[in-house]
Amino acid sequence: MIHATSVVAMDRTLGALSKILEKAEAHCAARTIKPEALLGFRLFPDMLPLTRQVQLACDFAARAAARLAGAEPKSFPDTETTFGELQARIAAVRAYAASFPAAAYDDAATRDVTIKMRGQDVTLPGLQYLTMYSLPQFHFHATTAYNILRHNGVEIGKADYMGTA
Amino acid sequence: MIHATSVVAMDRTLGALSKILEKAEAHCAARTIKPEALLGFRLFPDMLPLTRQVQLACDFAARAAARLAGAEPKSFPDTETTFGELQARIAAVRAYAASFPAAAYDDAATRDVTIKMRGQDVTLPGLQYLTMYSLPQFHFHATTAYNILRHNGVEIGKADYMGTA
Numbered sequence: 532m533i534h535a536t537s538v539v540a541m542d543r544t545l546g547a548l549s550k551i552l553e554k555a556e557a558h559c560a561a562r563t564i565k566p567e568a569l570l571g572f573r574l575f576p577d578m579l580p581l582t583r584q585v586q587l588a589c590d591f592a593a594r595a596a597a598r599l600a601g602a603e604p605k606s607f608p609d610t611e612t613t614f615g616e617l618q619a620r621i622a623a624v625r626a627y628a629a630s631f632p633a634a635a636y637d638d639a640a641t642r643d644v645t646i647k648m649r650g651q652d653v654t655l656p657g658l659q660y661l662t663m664y665s666l667p668q669f670h671f672h673a674t675t676a677y678n679i680l681r682h683n684g685v686e687i688g689k690a691d692y693m694g695t696a
Numbered sequence: 697m698i699h700a701t702s703v704v705a706m707d708r709t710l711g712a713l714s715k716i717l718e719k720a721e722a723h724c725a726a727r728t729i730k731p732e733a734l735l736g737f738r739l740f741p742d743m744l745p746l747t748r749q750v751q752l753a754c755d756f757a758a759r760a761a762a763r764l765a766g767a768e769p770k771s772f773p774d775t776e777t778t779f780g781e782l783q784a785r786i787a788a789v790r791a792y793a794a795s796f797p798a799a800a801y802d803d804a805a806t807r808d809v810t811i812k813m814r815g816q817d818v819t820l821p822g823l824q825y826l827t828m829y830s831l832p833q834f835h836f837h838a839t840t841a842y843n844i845l846r847h848n849g850v851e852i853g854k855a856d857y858m859g860t861a
Contacts (some may be wrong), residue, residue: 532697532805532823540827574739574847599746640697648860651847664858670835671857677836678843682739692836693829695813 534636538628538633541592547694549621556614558685584676585617589624595665596628598644599657601637697802702826703793706757712859714786721779723850737844749841750782754789760830761793763809764822765800
């Protein structure tokens with residue numbers, strides 16, 4: 532059940548995010564908009580730009596997949612500066628999450644997971660880590676990426692986010 | 697496990713959303729901004745305004761709580777026009793979701809849930825309904841409410857969304 536709630540569900544949203552970014556890149560090409568204008572766009576000056584929102588959604592998915600499987604999360608460097616590189620990041624994270632066998636999540640609900648929160652180590656049971664931390668964080672950044680593009684006129688709708696478009 | 701992933705987790709985010717709306721209302725009062733300016737604000741002209749985002753987050757939480765417990769969801773009319781009324785909606789939905797005993801969710805993962813999608817009845821096992829539908833929808837609307845306020849300069853951050861501020 533943890534595997535379905537974490538890896539399977541996040542994979543679907545990452546696939547949706549990939550298609551949303553394809554539409555954003557096509558939008559730039561069709562209107563002669565510099566990709567950097569969207570990739571660096573923030574909904575408010577002290578918010579993170581699109582690229583960081585995508586990177587963070589990827590991180591929360593990758594870390595949940597590893598930690599809930601009892602593994603140490605692999606770090607993905609934040610070096611992307613183009614739509615193509617963000618697509619590669621998403622593909623790499625999806626492959627990484629899929630590399631853990633579903634059976635590795637059988638005991639994940641009660642497995643201790645330790646994360647840094649405000650510089651302090653906090654240990655939570657896997658179920659609480661997933662439901663109270665990973666999933667809200669993941670959707671927070673994925674939806675903010677969507678909202679940045681929607682605010683800029685990219686023709687996407689909720690079905691794109693839900694992966695049913 | 698379904699109860700923790702649905703009712704408990706969504707209750708935390710609804711509590712966070714309530715505090716975010718309190719900050720938004722205080723922001724209006726401090727700067728002589730008409731509350732309607734925020735309540736009716738859209739990130740793009742054909743997006744839904746703040747009030748609808750909050751109502752929809754409430755709906756996805758209430759319906760998940762009921763359906764996963766094997767009950768017919770109660771309908772909440774969309775009549776709110778003030779911050780106070782949105783607070784009452786959130787409080788009513790939290791009380792409604794808490795009215796189902798945790799034990800009602802013991803078989804929820806495999807319980808058939810029927811929803812309307814694009815006018816068609818679709819039946820899913822409870823686990824799939826929760827992970828692929830309810831949770832993404834819920835966070836999509838709650839995060840969009842947050843982003844509308846953040847975009848308008850309300851002083852909130854991710855910790856407000858996570859309920860750890």
